[in-house]
Amino acid sequence: MPVASDVILNTGVLIYHPNLVNLYGCIVGSETKIGAFVEIQKGVKIGRCCKISSHSFICEGVIIEDEVLIGHGVMFTNDLYPRATVNGSLKTDEDWNLVETIVKHGASIGSNATIRCGAVIGEHAIVGAGSVVIRDVPPYAIVAGVPSVVIGDVREKGV
Amino acid sequence: MPVASDVILNTGVLIYHPNLVNLYGCIVGSETKIGAFVEIQKGVKIGRCCKISSHSFICEGVIIEDEVLIGHGVMFTNDLYPRATVNGSLKTDEDWNLVETIVKHGASIGSNATIRCGAVIGEHAIVGAGSVVIRDVPPYAIVAGVPSVVIGDVREKGV
Amino acid sequence: MPVASDVILNTGVLIYHPNLVNLYGCIVGSETKIGAFVEIQKGVKIGRCCKISSHSFICEGVIIEDEVLIGHGVMFTNDLYPRATVNGSLKTDEDWNLVETIVKHGASIGSNATIRCGAVIGEHAIVGAGSVVIRDVPPYAIVAGVPSVVIGDVREKGV
Numbered sequence: 001m002p003v004a005s006d007v008i009l010n011t012g013v014l015i016y017h018p019n020l021v022n023l024y025g026c027i028v029g030s031e032t033k034i035g036a037f038v039e040i041q042k043g044v045k046i047g048r049c050c051k052i053s054s055h056s057f058i059c060e061g062v063i064i065e066d067e068v069l070i071g072h073g074v075m076f077t078n079d080l081y082p083r084a085t086v087n088g089s090l091k092t093d094e095d096w097n098l099v100e101t102i103v104k105h106g107a108s109i110g111s112n113a114t115i116r117c118g119a120v121i122g123e124h125a126i127v128g129a130g131s132v133v134i135r136d137v138p139p140y141a142i143v144a145g146v147p148s149v150v151i152g153d154v155r156e157k158g159v
Numbered sequence: 160m161p162v163a164s165d166v167i168l169n170t171g172v173l174i175y176h177p178n179l180v181n182l183y184g185c186i187v188g189s190e191t192k193i194g195a196f197v198e199i200q201k202g203v204k205i206g207r208c209c210k211i212s213s214h215s216f217i218c219e220g221v222i223i224e225d226e227v228l229i230g231h232g233v234m235f236t237n238d239l240y241p242r243a244t245v246n247g248s249l250k251t252d253e254d255w256n257l258v259e260t261i262v263k264h265g266a267s268i269g270s271n272a273t274i275r276c277g278a279v280i281g282e283h284a285i286v287g288a289g290s291v292v293i294r295d296v297p298p299y300a301i302v303a304g305v306p307s308v309v310i311g312d313v314r315e316k317g318v
Numbered sequence: 319m320p321v322a323s324d325v326i327l328n329t330g331v332l333i334y335h336p337n338l339v340n341l342y343g344c345i346v347g348s349e350t351k352i353g354a355f356v357e358i359q360k361g362v363k364i365g366r367c368c369k370i371s372s373h374s375f376i377c378e379g380v381i382i383e384d385e386v387l388i389g390h391g392v393m394f395t396n397d398l399y400p401r402a403t404v405n406g407s408l409k410t411d412e413d414w415n416l417v418e419t420i421v422k423h424g425a426s427i428g429s430n431a432t433i434r435c436g437a438v439i440g441e442h443a444i445v446g447a448g449s450v451v452i453r454d455v456p457p458y459a460i461v462a463g464v465p466s467v468v469i470g471d472v473r474e475k476g477v
Contacts, residue, residue, distance in 0.1 A: 022354040036181040051243040054198045057390045069243035072216045073234045075391045075429040081477035084369040084387035111234040112273040114430040114448035130273035130291035132448035146305045146464045159240035195340040210402040213357045228402035231375045232393045270393040271432040289432035289450035318399035
């Protein structure tokens with residue numbers, strides 16, 4: 001079931017290839033478009049008029065507001081020190097501290113970027129392709145690099 | 160339709176898993192091999208005897224010449240300041256300035272590399288795995304890092 | 319055949335979406351879980367109680383011991399200077415020097431990390447999300463960055 005029965009899709013959501021995605025337990029806002037090879041986990045909320053590009057992974061604990069662009073191959077995280085097991089047995093949801101991440105209205109995340117959990121990506125900010133974000137991104141900032149630093153302001157660029 | 164009817168595949172193209180790719184409006188040269196979970200967009204031209212590895216994304220505006228290797232999870236881009244919307248509505252093709260990228264004859268792009276649009280990757284150059292390319296790569300250069308810098312010459316390595 | 323007939327799955331292996339993976343010629347240990355959009359190549363051995371997360375690529379030449387976590391979008395490599403062709407024809411297995419990589423017991427690789435072949439990731443080490451690993455990672459080390467460097471010790475963090 002590539003789009004699970006518990007997914008809530010609002011009006012006009014477009015999933016280009018429903019058989020090539022993995023969505024479960026999430027809510028997707030109206031008019032949002034979702035590309036191929038995307039996984040969106042339970043508890044995720046995505047706003048209206050977003051673009052979620054191919055190959056991206058949006059994990060539990062992520063909130064994406066309206067008019068956000070998620071590039072291709074973007075990876076969110078929700079665990080600072082991930083482990084497969086605890087005391088030799090596979091971890092379960094109970095063994096795990098979820099850290100939340102939020103992408104605010106109108107922001108854009110460039111392709112292949114990695115977002116460390118706990119970060120707030122500010123309104124209309126742009127995260128450069130290939131960046132690793134490890135702290136909050138101010139509204140309207142352009143950030144890039146590993147770890148990402150502010151390299152400009154979208155208002156100066158007219159974008 | 161994971162391989163759309165408008166895709167032009169020349170003689171001997173091998174798509175290992177036609178149901179696990181997303182190709183549309185592109186031209187693929189003879190003998191080229193394409194892995195799983197690959198997306199290739201409209202307008203892309205790929206040369207002969209290329210290897211396009213799994214999980215890679217090749218967007219509109221990219222030209223790939225002959226004998227090129229694209230590693231796994233490579234992401235191309237075609238928009239320096241991507242946005243989901245303009246004036247509150249989803250962007251369309253008309254709202255968008257395409258920036259072209261070219262990968263020249265015999266070059267190799269390492270896995271998980273990110274290519275900022277506008278770059279020319281020179282003949283026989285090698286882009287190291289995980290690099291973020293933000294400017295042209297000279298012919299025969301080996302580049303690596305974020306952003307990528309020249310760290311060697313393939314002729315000295317005999318590769 | 320997204321899970322090829324030559325794959326050996328031990329007791330209790332869980333592949334969430336067998337039609338959205340590409341596994342061939344590999345051995346997977348008991349209780350290990352494998353996410354969507356994962357490719358695992360021939361010759362790979364994966365231990366018991368591992369978690370192989372979505373969008374990851376595990377190539378020939380990689381050995382993963384027990385209780386290892388592979389994050390989302392992790393790319394392994396097995397060729398330092400990859401090329402599509404030799405003397406104008408596509409390379410075959412005979413034209414290719416495989417370099418091995420090992421991930422030791424209990425280690426974790428963060429999402430979007432890239433692992434250059436030849437590295438040994440030590441027991442219980444953690445590789446930060448988005449890192450590019452180009453040399454061995456000591457046991458219990460926490461590494462991050464491009465290229466990755468040691469930034470801590472898991473025993474000090476209690477993880």
